[in-house]
Amino acid sequence: xxxxxxxxxxxxxxxxxxxxxxxxxxxxxxxxxxxxxxxxxxxxxxxxxxxxxxxxxxxxxxxxxxxxxxxxxxxxxxxxxxxxxxxxxxxxxxxxxxxxxxxxxxxxxxxxxxxxxxxxxxxxxxxxxxxxxxxxxxxxxxxxxxxxxxxxxxxxxxxxxxxxxxxxxxxxxxxxxxxxxxxxxxxxxxxxxxxxxxxxxxxxxxxxxxxxxxxxxxxxxxxxxxxxxxxxxxxxxxxxxxxxxxxxxxxxxxxxxxxxxxxxxxxxxxxxxxxxxxxxxxxxxxxxxxxxxxxxxxxxxxxxxxxxxxxxxxxxxxxxx
Numbered sequence: 001x002x003x004x005x006x007x008x009x010x011x012x013x014x015x016x017x018x019x020x021x022x023x024x025x026x027x028x029x030x031x032x033x034x035x036x037x038x039x040x041x042x043x044x045x046x047x048x049x050x051x052x053x054x055x056x057x058x059x060x061x062x063x064x065x066x067x068x069x070x071x072x073x074x075x076x077x078x079x080x081x082x083x084x085x086x087x088x089x090x091x092x093x094x095x096x097x098x099x100x101x102x103x104x105x106x107x108x109x110x111x112x113x114x115x116x117x118x119x120x121x122x123x124x125x126x127x128x129x130x131x132x133x134x135x136x137x138x139x140x141x142x143x144x145x146x147x148x149x150x151x152x153x154x155x156x157x158x159x160x161x162x163x164x165x166x167x168x169x170x171x172x173x174x175x176x177x178x179x180x181x182x183x184x185x186x187x188x189x190x191x192x193x194x195x196x197x198x199x200x201x202x203x204x205x206x207x208x209x210x211x212x213x214x215x216x217x218x219x220x221x222x223x224x225x226x227x228x229x230x231x232x233x234x235x236x237x238x239x240x241x242x243x244x245x246x247x248x249x250x251x252x253x254x255x256x257x258x259x260x261x262x263x264x265x266x267x268x269x270x271x272x273x274x275x276x277x278x279x280x281x282x283x284x285x286x287x288x289x290x291x292x293x294x295x296x297x298x299x300x301x302x303x304x305x306x307x308x309x310x311x312x313x314x315x316x317x318x319x320x321x
Contacts (some may be wrong), residue, residue: 007085018094025096042068073176088157105162150246152291184230250286257303276310
């Protein structure tokens with residue numbers, strides 16, 4: 001059962017308080033044939049020392065170091081270039097996984113010859129415990145049904161999924177776009193799904209996501225947010241598959257609304273006119289999507305009435321000569 005090597009990829013930056021908990025959960029995995037690759041992305045605290053301590057106790061831990069260039073996409077590509085597994089999973093250095101996380105995802109990958117396996121996750125806020133698992137039901141999606149499910153149900157993140165390295169390192173290698181240090185996981189998944197034929201979704205919460213202020217995903221609004229939104233709008237325009245286009249357009253419409261809110265909250269004076277107009281023009285794409293959760297639709301509706309309301313164009317009436 002454990003003939004295939006699976007790479008557990010962990011980018012780490014200034015997480016001395018959390019890395020030990022993360023590594024302990026990985027070392028407790030019931031699936032033992034693991035390559036645990038940790039890259040210290042130029043931390044200025046004791047992150048490397050913590051990782052080195054655990055690497056000394058288990059030969060499966062491969063510890064790497066690189067200079068920090070404030071670009072998590074480069075750190076993720078660095079991990080992909082230094083791993084050797086047939087499959088890979090991503091674990092954020094401040095999160096943890098259930099003991100059967102790798103085993104469950106790997107079993108589903110084999111049993112259904114899948115290209116991607118995703119599980120549910122628990123949002124953990126101190127001091128509340130992880131929610132109990134739901135009933136054990138799995139669903140299988142193929143072709144253009146994969147992306148809508150991924151966006152609206154399983155999330156566009158990396159850390160609750162198992163990927164096939166044969167696809168990542170294929171004829172058209174899938175890598176993180178280093179021009180984007182925010183939303184790199186979404187762009188990576190969109191590239192990966194172009195080569196994905198089958199996805200299995202497990203209805204079990206096997207990953208614990210810790211909400212932590214100050215983490216990379218919770219940094220304040222910046223130009224990188226707008227750059228990502230503009231990139232997503234471009235992808236919507238270029239998409240030719242109608243099912244994929246509809247799912248992506250609806251989600252981007254909501255994202256435009258969310259980024260507009262963040263910009264206003266942090267007092268950023270970016271030109272959000274194109275962003276607001278995209279949200280307004282494509283609002284019904286999200287409203288009519290059955291997979292989209294009600295709170296997404298409500299937030300978009302509320303945003304378009306308030307902070308994301310686009311200015312009406314001014315028309316100059318031609319009075320003639």
